[in-house]
Every structure is written in C-alpha cells, then in structure tokens.
Amino acid sequence: MNVYLDYAASSPPYPEVVETVGELMRKFYGNPSSLHAAGASADRLIRQAADVMAERLGADRGEIIFTSGGTESNNMAIFGTAHAFAGRGRHLIVSNIEHSSVYECFRALEKQGYSVTWLDADETGAVRPEDVERALRDDTILVSLMAVNNETGRIQPIEEVGELLRERRKTVFHVDAVQAGGKLPLAPARLGIDLLSLSAHKFHGPRGAGILYKRSGLVIEPLLKGGGQQGGYRSGTENTPAIVGMAKAFRMATDRMADDMLRLAAMRRGLMQALRANDRIRVTDTADGSGMAPHIAHFRIPGVKAEAMLHFLEREGFFVSSQSACSSGEEKPSRVLLAMGLSEAEARSGIRVSFGPETAPEQLQSLAEAVSRILAKYGNVMR
Numbered sequence: 518m519n520v521y522l523d524y525a526a527s528s529p530p531y532p533e534v535v536e537t538v539g540e541l542m543r544k545f546y547g548n549p550s551s552l553h554a555a556g557a558s559a560d561r562l563i564r565q566a567a568d569v570m571a572e573r574l575g576a577d578r579g580e581i582i583f584t585s586g587g588t589e590s591n592n593m594a595i596f597g598t599a600h601a602f603a604g605r606g607r608h609l610i611v612s613n614i615e616h617s618s619v620y621e622c623f624r625a626l627e628k629q630g631y632s633v634t635w636l637d638a639d640e641t642g643a644v645r646p647e648d649v650e651r652a653l654r655d656d657t658i659l660v661s662l663m664a665v666n667n668e669t670g671r672i673q674p675i676e677e678v679g680e681l682l683r684e685r686r687k688t689v690f691h692v693d694a695v696q697a698g699g700k701l702p703l704a705p706a707r708l709g710i711d712l713l714s715l716s717a718h719k720f721h722g723p724r725g726a727g728i729l730y731k732r733s734g735l736v737i738e739p740l741l742k743g744g745g746q747q748g749g750y751r752s753g754t755e756n757t758p759a760i761v762g763m764a765k766a767f768r769m770a771t772d773r774m775a776d777d778m779l780r781l782a783a784m785r786r787g788l789m790q791a792l793r794a795n796d797r798i799r800v801t802d803t804a805d806g807s808g809m810a811p812h813i814a815h816f817r818i819p820g821v822k823a824e825a826m827l828h829f830l831e832r833e834g835f836f837v838s839s840q841s842a843c844s845s846g847e848e849k850p851s852r853v854l855l856a857m858g859l860s861e862a863e864a865r866s867g868i869r870v871s872f873g874p875e876t877a878p879e880q881l882q883s884l885a886e887a888v889s890r891i892l893a894k895y896g897n898v899m900r
Contacts, residue, residue, distance in 0.1 A: 519834045520880045524719075525667055525696060525813055525871035526838055531721045531769055534762045538723055541758035549755050550746060559757045566764035570728055573771045574713075575704040577733060582750050583760050586727035587695040587716035588618040589740070593729050593751070594691045594712040595622040597737030598659045599631060605687055606656030612636040612644045613856035616667050619693050620852070623661070637856045641803045642671030649678050659689050664697035668840055668853045668869055669801045670813025672701070679709025689735065695719055695727075699770030700778070700812055705730050712737075715767075717759070721873075722766030726759035777874050781811035784878050788814050788870065791885035797821075797892055799863065814870045814881075817854070817863045818892065826868055829891045835884050838869050 521529070541562070547555025549563055567581045574581075584590045599609065611623045613635050627633050634652040638644050644662060653660075660682060664675050675692050682690045691712040694703055699720030705713045713730040717723055731737065731750070743752030770777075786806055792798045792814075801815035818826065823839035830837055840851050850864030870884065 519836060520876075520884070522835060522837045522870045522872050522876070522880070522884065524873045524876075525670075525869060527718045527724070528721045528873055529875065530718070530723060530762075531766055533769070534722055534766045537765055538758045538762040541761055545757050549757060550744065559755075562757055562761050563755050566760045569764040569768050573767055574730060575706055576730055579748070580730055580733050582729045582731055582747050583755055584727045584729055584751060585725050585756075586718070587616070587693065587714050590714035590716070590727050590729040591616070591618045591691075591693055592622055593740040594714060594731075594737070595619065595626070595659065595661060597740060598689045598691065598712070599626050600738040601736060602658040602687075602689070603631075606654075606658045607631045608634070608654050608657045610634045610636065610649060610652045610657060610660045612638065612662060612673075614638050614642065614644065614666050614668075614853045615661065615663055616693055616695070619661055619663070637858070638671070638853075640858055641808070642666055642669040642801060642853070642857050643808065644673055646674045646677040646681060650681055653681075653685070653688070657685075657688050659691060661691040661693070664692050664694040664703070665701065665810045665813070666853060667696045667813075668851065668867065669815045669857075670696075670810040670869075670871075671801075671803075672697075672808050672810055675710065676708050683709045696810060696813070699767055699774060700810065702774070705732070711735050717763035717766060720766055720770040722763040723759045726756060726763040728763075773874070778811050780874070781872065781876075782806075784872065784876065784881055785809070785811055785814050787878055788881040788885055789816075791882055792816050792888070794885075795889045795892065798888065801867070812871055812873060816868055816870075817859070817866045818868070819860070819862045819866055821866050821892070823866050823868055825895075826866075826888070826891065829895060830884070830887060833887045833891070835887060837884070838871075839867060840869070 545559050547559045549560040567578045570581050571578045623633050636648045689711045692710045693714050695716045698715040711732045715728045717726040741752045789800050799817045850861045854864035
C-alpha cells in the first residue's frame with residue numbers, strides 16, 4: 518500500500534469538502550454577478566465564505582480577495598504593489614528562499630528596472646530580521662517574506678519583520694503563507710502584514726482556489742482586467758463551489774489546528790531522531806527542533822542524488838519529494854539550500870517529507886527504515 522508523504526505539494530481534500538463542492542456544482546451554478554435569484558444565491562454563498570475566511574484571520578470581509586491559488590495571489594500582491602507605488606520608490610526586498618511564484622516575480626521586476634535586494638538565510642534556513650533592517654532604504658516600497666519555507670519547513674521571522682515595518686507605512690509587507698495556512702496561527706493585522714497569500718489545496722481544500730488578504734485602505738493595481746468583480750481587484754466570474762469548499766476546509770483545519778500541531782510535531786521529532794541514527798544522513802533542523810513547521814521534515818544525503826532516492830522510495834511505496842513540486846524534475850541544485858550556505862552536493866540531495874492528520878507515526882518510522890535500507894544497498898550507485 519502506498520504512503521503519501523507529499524502534503525506540502527498538495528493535501529488530500531477533506532471528504533466533507535468534496536461532498537460540499539459536488540453539491541454546489543449541481544445546485545449553485547448561477548453567475549454571482551447576475552441579478553436573478555440564481556445569481557443572488559451564488560453571491561450570498563461567496564459572501565458567507567469571505568466571512569469565514571475573514572473571521573479565522575481576524576480580518577474584515579472586504580479584506581478578502583478570492584483567487585485561483587497561491588501563485589495568482591503572490592503575483593497579484595507583488596506586481597500590484599510594485600506597479601501601484603513605482604512613483605514612491607523602486608526598491609524591493611525579498612529572500613533567495615522564496616517559492617518560485619514569488620522568486621520569479623522579483624526576477625521579472627528586476628528586468629523592468631526595479632532594484633531588488635536578495636537576502637540569504639542562516640544555516641537553519643531562516644532569514645535574519647537584521648538583514649531585512651540593513652537592506653531597508655528610503656525608497657523601499659515592498660518586502661516579501663514567506664511564513665514557512667516550502668522546502669525545509671523552517672518558520673520565518675514574519676512577526677519580527679512585521680514589527681520592524683509597522684512604522685514604515687510607505688513600505689508594504691507581503692507574506693506568502695501558503696505553507697502556514699491551517700497549520701499555524703495567522704493574524705495578519707496583529708503581525709503587521711499588509712498582504713497575505715493562501716492556497717486551498719494546501720489545507721485539504723479544492724485545487725484552483727486561494728485568497729489574497731489585502732489590508733483595508735491599501736490600494737494596489739489589479740492583475741486582471743475585465744468585469745470588475747471583487748471591488749475591481751480580481752475580475753472574472755467567481756468559482757462558487759471552490760470558494761465555499763475552501764472556506765469549509767479552512768474552518769475545519771483551524772478548528773483542529775491546535776491538536777494537529779502537537780501530534781504532527783511529535784511525529785516529526787520521531788522521524789528526525791530515526792534519520793539522525795544514520796551517519797550518512799544530515800537533517801535540516803534547528804538545535805532543538807523549535808522554529809520548524811510541524812508538517813515538514815527535510816534531510817540531505819551528500820553524494821546521493823535526490824531524484825534517485827525518490828525513485829527507490831517510490832518502489833517501496835513512499836511518495837516524497839525533492840525541492841518543491843514546482844521545481845521537481847530539475848537537475849539544478851536547490852536554490853533554497855544554496856542560500857543556506859550548503860554545498861552543491863548537499864543541495865542536490867535534499868528530500869522533503871510532508872504529512873498530515875491522516876499520517877500514522879508508524880508510516881514515518883517505516884520511511885526512515887526504508888531510507889537506511891536503500892542507502893545500504895544502493896548508496897554507491899545513486900551518485
């Protein structure tokens with residue numbers, strides 16, 4: 518029986534969410550912008566979904582913009598801010614460990630003439646708040662920092678950076694919280710966050726749905742032009758079933774978050790301990806495991822190509838990944854691991870294990886045993 522351990526790429530939807538989405542597709546197919554009763558019913562469901570998302574984030578309904586997922590939310594936040602405030606300044610700050618949907622936006626903005634300061638991470642995978650502070654300039658209009666690194670699971674210092682930027686109202690703070698949504702507490706207003714991205718399929722919701730939290734009063738340039746839906750910020754007919762399914766999944770995930778955090782953190786500790794027992798394996802962790810997301814474990818095997826290990830593990834029934842799902846298949850060393858100061862050999866060998874409430878501790882122990890077994894038998898040919 519296969520064991521799915523790639524939750525950071527996409528999590529299995531809650532059965533209740535699948536049922537809800539299917540029912541809504543059958544019954545609520547009206548366009549939310551239509552003036553007739555079918556349209557009004559769909560519009561009412563979208564407003565209720567916005568209320569759920571807002572309440573769980575400590576926000577207002579008007580601060581929620583529905584999108585197709587994390588990539589669109591990140592693009593909207595970054596390009597929308599850069600283009601809206603280009604007259605104020607053209608300096609941007611971002612880290613080298615961001616997801617590609619953030620990283621590539623800043624690369625594109627560099628080509629448009631913006632000045633970008635790229636920050637590396639420390640040996641544990643965290644960006645240093647003091648590096649952010651040193652990089653700030655009078656013409657800095659945007660700082661973008663993820664909440665949890667999608668590859669290593671390292672929690673980033675968004676609270677410290679948010680506090681640093683709180684009095685700099687000319688500098689917008691964007692947080693890609695895709696790997697934190699439904700797994701760690703998120704309160705953008707309290708954390709000093711102006712823009713925050715979430716994606717439903719990371720917290721057991723449907724694919725193709727996400728949100729961008731936009732602080733009230735902040736005006737950014739829309740990414741999509743068209744019918745002017747959602748206050749003009751995101752034109753296009755709203756996907757009512759996916760939006761409602763996302764809200765239901767987020768409510769369910771946040772309801773059980775405290776218990777899940779404790780259980781998953783304990784499972785992660787057990788897995789890391791088992792991996793450390795093999796002297797060929799180097800785990801990506803802090804000294805005591807604090808500051809790491811409970812649902813992601815990462816390790817390296819210098820000299821062993823990650824792709825080869827992935828294939829051997831799949832033969833044994835384990836589905837894990839290397840780098841992120843958006844980068845899997847690339848032969849290049851991990852940009853994230855290089856930014857942490859690791860060698861190219863280690864940066865080519867990283868394996869990410871990510872799991873969820875359905876995962877059993879025994880499955881993670883079996884994975885660790887499989888890794889050691891494969892290394893003992895094939896370690897010299899996976900170079």
